[in-house]
Structures are given as structure tokens and as C-alpha cells.
Amino acid sequence: MNTTFQTGLDYAKKLDSKDELHQYREDFFIQPGEIYMDGNSLGMASKAAVASIEKMIERWKKEGVQAWNDLYIYGEKISALMAPLVNATPQEVTITGSTTSDIHSALTTFYHPTEERYKILVDDLNFPTDRYAVDSIVELKGYSIEEAVKVVRSPDGEFIDEDAVIEAMEADVAVILLPTVLYRSAQIIDMKRLTEEAHKRGIIIGFDLCHAIGAIEIDFKEIQPDFAVWCTYKYLNGGLGSTAGLYINKKHFDKKPGLAGWFGNRNDTQFQLKHHFEPQPDASGWQIGSPAIFSMAGLEGSLQIFNQLGMKKIRENSLNKTAYLMYLIDQELADYGYSYGNSTDDRVRGGHVCLQHEEAYRIAAALRNNGVIPDFREPNVIRLAPIALYTSYEEINLVVQTLKKIVAEKIYEDYSNTRSSVV
């Protein structure tokens, strides 16, 4: 982590003037008087994403059903734009469903329990939807959650101990599902090491990349996991509820998708409408029903910037911005009860900073009323994501000044601690 920063707004402005990506802010709908720090939850709208959604609406208006003539394989176009972000072939990536439905799709494909191997290995820090999916899948197979879901406990409630995960890879484990970047502490899991260890033991392994995709570099040619899932509305700026990504390693193209549907059928026989399912011989076979075109269209625009710049540049920029934010927290906020719950080590820090404070909930509410959009995660975390493509150093500095003021002037005391549904 770079520790040669300085405090002060002039210094922040100097960093902006040297920031190679600073100009890309212009491509986003930055709202006047607002600092958006929640790109780890929902990415900002970009002009390119909105233009491609609008283009699709025009096509619907003008072409009606004839738009399907080429849009029935629109997913292939988006897969080709998406594949470089995980360094996979376009055939190994399909754009379909939601993260959660894709977990179901992958687990029904890969989880075939036997008397000896019948457990799914998970951790206790992953986003809950992954657990809900895993639990329901083992129950569908006739097991109880207690007997078939093996949970590796975090030693501190913040980080996953990879050695403990490896220790738990016993002969009873059939499949492993883990996060890549933890949604609270931003810890990056060593996918390569865990994949190698899983494969040595004959275990299938998959990852949830929701907080990793578009934030860190991912190389599936090197890692070779069996499957992966990710949402596209966070760092990829695909839009509210935009369609998810699913990676299926090409060595599994011969497998029958667990949840079959007519859009997974071979393109050349799909419209023959036979009752015998013939899956596409690649990841697109894991599509189920008609592609949600409007939910995919934003990606056609938004992914262009990622392809143009490449993840290396974006990652370096993000690391410097999170390092700068952590530096300011150390320098200016430590006396006000703030700390951060993520690593200073660039190798294991994702794209957001996990700011901690015992009054985090009320501080987050006060931030929102003072022109800063963060998000809050129980019990004491404010997630702040300085995004490479649209957050300036000046904004990061202003966020820190606002955080300081909210505690120094006890502004947070004007807010209620009663939790509301979306935070």
C-alpha cells in the first residue's frame, strides 16, 4: 500500500490532476452536490450504458417481434465483452439470470451426492443468498442442512482462514462454494490455491465474484475453477438488477445443465421446438428462458470502458484510491472512533473500504443527509467504495471531512438507530 500521501484538499486536487482515469468521470451521471460511494452495491449509470438501453427500447418500438431475429443470441455479444474480465473464452461465459439463480443452476449441475461424497462446503461470511441456495439444494436432494452443509467458521468474524478451508476439504465434500471478495471486510480469497487443493481431492469448486468482478483482476485460464457466478450491477455498472454472469469451465461442456430451458438448447435446433433438450455445447447451454434484453443492454455500453482500459489499470487505480482513503482514516478519523476492517495488503484488499464505528448506522444516515451516499452493513460497517472510473481524490477527501464533522459535532445523534429495510 502506498503510504506517501499527504492530507489536505490541495493535495487531493493534485492527485486528481495526475489521475490518468480522472476524465472518465465525465462518462457518468455524477449528481451535483452528491458524492457517490456505493458503487460496490449499485454502480453509477454511465452515458454509454443508458444509450445502449435506449437503443434497445427504440428497436422494440420500431421492430417489434422482428428484433428477436438477432437478439435471441444477444447474450453471446455480451459474453464476448465480459469474458476478458475473467480471462476466459467467450464460450465459457454466459449472461443469464441472477447471481442466485445461477448458483442454483451450477449446483444442480455439479452436485450429485453419493454415499461417501455428499457435502457442500461453504464459509460463514459469504452473502446470505449463497447459503440459502446451498441449503435448499441439499434439502432438495433429501438431506438435512446439518448433515450435508459443512461450514468453515471464520476465526474473527471478519476474515476467512484459507488453511481452515483446506483442512475441511475432506473425502465427504462434493462441491465447494466460496466468495472471492468478502462483502464486508473486502478480503480477497486465493482462488488459485483453493482450486488446486480442491482439485487434488477430486472436489468441484465454484466462486461468487459479486464483489470482485470489475474491481480486481481475475484470471480463470490460470485458476481453472469449475464454475463462477457474478452480478453485473455493482462494479460493472450494468443497471438496477442487470443480468448476471455465469462461468462454466470448458472441461464441463459435456455436462447436462441442471436446470434446462429452451434458451439453453442448441441455436440451430431451438426453433424446431422438439421435446428433446439438446444443450448448446458451451456455457450458453446454461441459459434457461428468454434473455432479459433490457436488463442486459446496459452492459453492452458499460463493458466497453472495461475492455478499452483493461482490468490492470482499473485495479491499480482502485488500489491507490482505497489506500488514500485508508491513509486519511488513519490520519484524520482515528481520534473519532473510526477504524477500518480491511487489510492494508494490496494482495488481499478488494475494491471497497470497510469503515467501522460503533455508531455506524446513524453515521451512515447522517452521511446521506450530507450529500454522501455510502451503505451500511450490520453490525458496525459503513462500506465506502472509491471507484476507479468515477470517484475523485477530492471527493474521497471531502467524505473524510464529512465523517469527521458528523462525529465531532455529534450530528449523528439527530438520527434514529431503528433499522429500515434498504440501507
Ligand SMILES: Cc1ncc(COP(=O)(O)O)c(C=O)c1O
Ligand atoms: C456476494 C453476493 N452474492 C450475491 C448477491 C446478490 O445476489 P443476486 O444478484 O441474485 O441478487 C450479493 C448482493 O449484494 C452479494 O454481495
